[in-house]
Amino acid sequence: MKLVVAPDSFKGSLSALQVSKIIEEVLVKEIPEVQIEMNPMADGGEGTLETLLFATDGKRIQTSSLGPLMEDVITEYGVLGDGKTVVIEIAAISGLPMVPINKRNPLNTSTYGIGDVIIQAAVDGYRDFIVCLGGSSTNDGGLGMLQALGVRFLDEDNNNVPPIGKSIYKVKKVDFTTLNPIIHDCSFTIASDVNNPLCNKNGATYVFGPQKGLKNEDLEEYDQAMQRYARLVEGHLGINVQERPGAGAAGGLGFAFLLLNSKIESGSRIIADATNLRQRMQDADFVITGEGQSDFQTLFGKVPSFVAKLAKEADIKTILLSGSLGKGYKELYDHFMSCHSITTGPMSLEGCMENAETLLANETRNIAGYLKVINSERENQRATDRLEI
Known part of the structure; x- marks a missing residue:
């Protein structure tokens, strides 16, 4: 029996790699003859860097x-096993967990460090970038990052504005002629499953601003300022990208990268391609995937639904094993052979996260139990078929 294990992380408790290893360890113990293909997944958010480096035997650069x-921070970028492609994870440079709860306010946060790390990697000789846009604390339309890349944003007195979110209120003039020339030689692939435009009710400010600390009463004014900022930049460059799907990703970083002729692609697809997931599924009997919580939103392009789609194309059944099953989870039964939660009864979120490793191992044993039955029935059928021949 061959199984492909391709989960996302259980955010806040276990990385995708940790989830994969726990499932593999239990399955090998319970079904010694099983063949496991580990393929940790991600969607462009936290954990994408680790997943890509594991899959390609890449390295970390601190x-x-x-x-x-x-503020000064220690961070990192990754280099894939090909030795030429850099992976930058936004969550590791400007991530929301990096901001204390009492200081979360996208008017005061910046994407400057992202541009700085890009320049560092480019100076080190790298030109191909995969940028993972999940988990940001920012909503500056990429202003800070673009400043680090050399773009000038000036106020009404022709002074450079600070590289923080609220500076979009002050920008009166933009100058891309000062963009660091090295950027013209770089190519950027953006890993993101966010399809929102930059502005309006479905844009970055309204949809993601509140969870980053933006007050509801400030949403309309801030969104209008973002529109003015975007129009100014687009007018300067003679392009229009703010309405394109993904422009609103990571508080408008998607918009900034589109200005640099970047490609925005599904994070799950980028990871699947980089890790050869389709090839690993060849001749597999089952696929196991999962995430922290599965609910009706899982079907909107999240990792488990993407994995299940690939498995279906290969005529393989998929088992869903997640931290919990939330609102509308019954819709998932049309896409997965079975759906499992690792919780064993009424538990607090904190308790579940603290004991995630043990709970995951226990539920994996339950899955192994019926996989053994299926495997035994298959072997008996093969033996019967041989006798009939």
């Missing part, structure tokens, strides 16, 4: 830069 509050 560096320092400026964090979301413009």
Whole structure:
């Protein structure tokens, strides 16, 4: 029996790699003859860097830069096994967890460090980038990042504005002629499953601003300022990208990268391609995937639904094993052979996360139980078929 294990992370408790290893360890113990193909997944958010480096035998490059509050931070970027492609994870440079709860306010956070790390990697000789846009604390339309890349944003007195979110209120003039020439030689592939435009009710400010600390009463004014900022930049460059799907990703970083002729692609698809998931599924009997919580939103392009889609194309059944099953989870039964939660009864979120490793191992044993039955029935059928021949 061959199984492909391709989960997302259980955010806040276990990385995708940790989830994969726990499932593999239990299955091998319970079904010694099983063949496991581990393929940790991600969608462009936290954990994407680890997943890609594991799958391609890449390496981490530790560096320092400026964090979301413009303070010095130790961070990193990755280089894939091909030795030429850099992976930058926004969550590791300007991530929301990097900002104390009492200081979360996208008017005061910055993407400057992201541009700084890009320049560092480019100076080191790299030109191909995969940028993972999930988990940001920012909503500056990429202003800070673009400043780090050399773009000038000036106020009414022709002074450079600070590289933080609220500076979009002050920008009166933009100058891309000062963009660092090295960027013209770079190519950027953006890993994101967010399809929102930059502005309006479905844009970055309204949809994602509140969870980053933006007050509801400030949404309309801030969104209008973002529109003015975007129109100014687009007028300067003679292009229009703010309405394109993904422009609103990571508080408008998608918009900034589109200005640099970047490609925005499904994070799940990028990971699947980089890890050869389709090839790993060849001749597999089952696929096991999962995430922290599965609910009706899982079907909107999240990792488990993407994995299940690939498995279906290969005529393989998919088992869903997640931290919990939430609102509308019954819709998932049309897409998965079975759906499992690792919780064993009424539990607090904190308790579940603290004991995630043990709970995951226990539920994996339950899955192994019926996989053994299926495997035994298959072997008996094969033996019967041989006798009849």
